[in-house]
Amino acid sequence: QQQVKQSPQSLIVQKGGISIINCAYENTAFDYFPWYQQFPGKGPALLIAIRPDVSEKKEGRFTISFNKSAKQFSLHIMDSQPGDSATYFCAASMGAGKSTFGDGTTLTVKP
Amino acid sequence: EAGVAQSPRYKIIEKRQSVAFWCNPISGHATLYWYQQILGQGPKLLIQFQNNGVVDDSQLPKDRFSAERLKGVDSTLKIQPAKLEDSAVYLCASTAQGGTGEQFFGPGTRLTVL
Numbered sequence: 001q002q003q004v005k006q007s008p009q010s011l012i013v014q015k016g017g018i019s020i021i022n023c024a025y026e027n028t029a030f031d032y033f034p035w036y037q038q039f040p041g042k043g044p045a046l047l048i049a050i051r052p053d054v055s056e057k058k059e060g061r062f063t064i065s066f067n068k069s070a071k072q073f074s075l076h077i078m079d080s081q082p083g084d085s086a087t088y089f090c091a092a093s094m095g096a097g098k099s100t101f102g103d104g105t106t107l108t109v110k111p
Numbered sequence: 112e113a114g115v116a117q118s119p120r121y122k123i124i125e126k127r128q129s130v131a132f133w134c135n136p137i138s139g140h141a142t143l144y145w146y147q148q149i150l151g152q153g154p155k156l157l158i159q160f161q162n163n164g165v166v167d168d169s170q171l172p173k174d175r176f177s178a179e180r181l182k183g184v185d186s187t188l189k190i191q192p193a194k195l196e197d198s199a200v201y202l203c204a205s206t207a208q209g210g211t212g213e214q215f216f217g218p219g220t221r222l223t224v225l
Contacts, residue, residue, distance in 0.1 A: 006153075032212045043115070043202050043216030044154065089153050093212060098144060098167055101153030 003027055004092050006102025013109050019077040021105045023090035026071065030092035034099070035064065035075045038087045047088070048075070080109045113137065115217035117203050123223045129191035132220045135184070136205030142166075144214065145178055145188050146202040154202055160186065193224045 005024045013019045025033075031052055036044035050057045050064040050073065057064045063076040077084055087106050091099040116135040124130050136143050141162050146154035157176065159167040163183040171178070175194070180186040190197055200221050204214040 004153075034213065036216075041218065043204070043218050044214075045216065046213045049211070049213065091153075095212065097212075098156045098159050099154075099214060101155070103151070103153045 003100045004090060004102045006090050006105060008105060009103070010106045011108070013080045013107065015080065015082060015109055015111050017080050017109075019080045019084070019107055019109070020074060021088055021090070021107075022072065022074045023092075023102050024070075024072045025092045025100075027092070027094075027100075028071070029094050030100075031095065032093045033064070033066065033073050034091050034093075035062075036089045036091060036101075038089065038104075044089055077107075080107075082109045082111050085109050115203055115205055115215055117201075117217035117220055119220055120218065121221050121223075123225065124193055126195055126224050127192040129189065130193055130222060131187055131189045132201050132203075132222075134186045134188070134203030134217060136186075136203070137207075137215055139207065140205035140215070141183070141208040142206045143180060143186050144204040144206075145186070146204065148200040148202055148219070150199070157188070157201075190222075193222075195224050198222055198224045 034049035035047045037047045038044040048062045061078045066073045087104045089104045090102045093099040143160045145157040148154045157171045158178045160180045163180050178188045200219040202219045203217045
């Protein structure tokens with residue numbers, strides 16, 4: 001059972017553009033929604049995370065938008081740079097427990 | 112602060128052979144996870160430890176996979192016998208007790224079963 005669905009599978013954006021990745025979840029008990037960034041040959045690293053008591057969180061060029069009623073959340077990367085080219089995973093967890101991951105989005109930012 | 116260490120980084124074995132992976136989490140992190148990441152997919156939890164006790168192993172194929180964390184620090188994941196479909200990256204992660212929930216991942220072990 002896929003509890004976290006992520007789209008698109010791949011994304012190509014021009015340098016300076018906005019990258020948007022979407023995720024939907026099913027389990028309303030989830031209360032922690034992180035986004036991880038993974039470069040080839042490396043493990044995932046936390047990029048930004050949100051809890052369901054806020055609708056938006058911004059850290060630099062990265063913003064999470066959260067819609068609790070729709071059970072959806074998205075990652076926006078403003079002014080995308082070639083160095084942002086990586087695979088991005090959304091995830092959801094209950095408390096500090098195990099995370100359920102989406103299947104990832106491969107982002108390519110063209111110079 | 113040193114990160115999560117894993118070894119080996121790469122392993123190639125024949126099917127039906129056995130293999131073991133090692134993980135040393137960040138010092139002081141009580142919770143340790145093993146994930147399996149198949150190419151093109153997100154990490155999927157195999158087992159979660161809290162100190163040296165198992166919290167969740169519901170997705171661990173126990174007929175061939177085993178894991179231990181005897182002293183509540185480092186951990187070993189074993190596959191015996193390996194199947195072709197076990198080819199994947201095996202990721203270890205850890206979290207601090209009472210922390211935000213952020214998981215710190217190691218670089219992973221890429222396993223190829225021929």
